[in-house]
């Protein structure tokens with residue numbers, strides 16, 4: 790696994806990796822978990838089968854969750870409580886009814902005490918708050934590339950901290 794050279798200060802808020810296989814995607818999620826904090830919202834972009842759920846699984850394991858991490862595709866959200874932290878894993882692929890958003894009270898899930906990971910954010914764009922970290926996964930012949938961008942002050946701080954560790 791490698792990441793890009795850091796040529797300008799903005800690149801501290803932008804990390805890219807190439808991941809050969811599922812194991813390295815899980816490992817990246819694991820490492821990423823060290824830099825996540827309550828209040829963060831992560832948007833995961835990428836085609837069907839890109840590896841979004843795999844990354845979320847790695848993050849959850851990195852945060853200490855020891856059970857099976859299912860894809861939330863059929864019920865839009867899976868809820869995890871890891872000691873005092875709430876993590877909400879959304880998948881909006883099948884989302885098409887804004888009323889469902891209201892009825893489920895999703896708005897309250899995005900709060901300073903919880904972490905939200907969102908697959909297919911583009912399907913609920915008008916309703917979602919802004920992402921702190923925007924993650925884009927691309928499929929290659931073998932493996933995946935992934936770009937992680939800090940979009941808010943909080944998101945940038947996390948990436949800066951991660952970046953400092955990666956190059957030290």
Ligand SMILES: Nc1ncnc2c1ncn2[C@@H]1O[C@H](COP(=O)(O)OP(=O)(O)OP(=O)(O)O)[C@@H](O)[C@H]1O
Nearest residue numbers: 808809810811814837838839840841842843932933
């Ligand atoms: N870095 C990688 N290299 C090769 N294969 C990978 C990599 N990461 C994940 N995969 C594989 O890609 C497949 C799809 O992964 P995953 O279910 O995480 O995709 P997804 O983006 O969540 O898809 P969906 O949009 O359907 O929810 C899995 O078989 C997984 O093993």
Ligand SMILES: [Mg+2]
Nearest residue numbers: 841842860908
């Ligand atoms: Mg998925």
